[in-house]
Amino acid sequence: MIELYVALGVLAICLYFKWSCSHWRRIGNVDGPSPLPLFGNTLEQVLGTKHFGEIFDEVYKSYPSAAWVGIYQMFNKPSIVVRDLELVKDILIVPPGVMGRSVRAVQQTGRPGSRSRTGQGDPGQQLPAL
Template sequence: MAGLLIAVAALLLAVYLYLKRSCRYWRRVANIDGPQPRWVLGNISQQITGRKHFGEIFAEVYRSYPQASWVGVYELFNKPAVLVRDLELVKEILVSSFQHFNKNSFEVDASIDPLASMNPFVNVGDQWKEKRSQIVPVLTATRVRTTFPIIKNVA
């Protein structure tokens, strides 16, 4: 019985130390700014509890670090993620280096939400490449420039 108790205590201590260490990932690896995560829930605790939408949480993080090119954030179980703020870095990721950035954490089942599943930012692998190749021709500089005033008026 004592051995089992010691084993459980050791396991709990190991989990605690792992989660505590993972909360410091961005500081430890590259001294990157970012919000302090909750112990297990990362930076999305308010989404999990239903107090805020995912978009609101990341909009607040985005606004909180105006000088940063990118911000280190944490998903559930303190999985590190990046919020990119710099336009040139976004272009690099979405245009030049897209083959390295085609895996993300937000997967949507097309049978549940067919409209959201069309978004290239929620697809992975070959499906991501296919959706990206469909949307990139629509987002040329000329088309965005001519469409922006219309979207701004409607919004």
């Protein structure tokens, strides 16, 4: 009976890794290298043969026509490498009405550090564009 539980546990773990390694395939239209279970695309980093920046650089250069590339970090955590500069601009520069009051400047009156409330600033003060 215990062999059955062990076999079911191993099967469940294998199915979980297969499911977690297919995130970008399930979403569709996202190119990227095939991951390894548990290590994702970072096996060289774990072994100490490459820095994570080198892995990103290789992935970035491997897909020159893609606007973004899907990769997997450790434990198959999906991440995106954005290649298109217009898409980078859209991600980094947020229009003023999108985030609401939480991105406005904090209250400027009073002693610094005393009951500062984020999101309670002047509604006319917006974050500067990059």
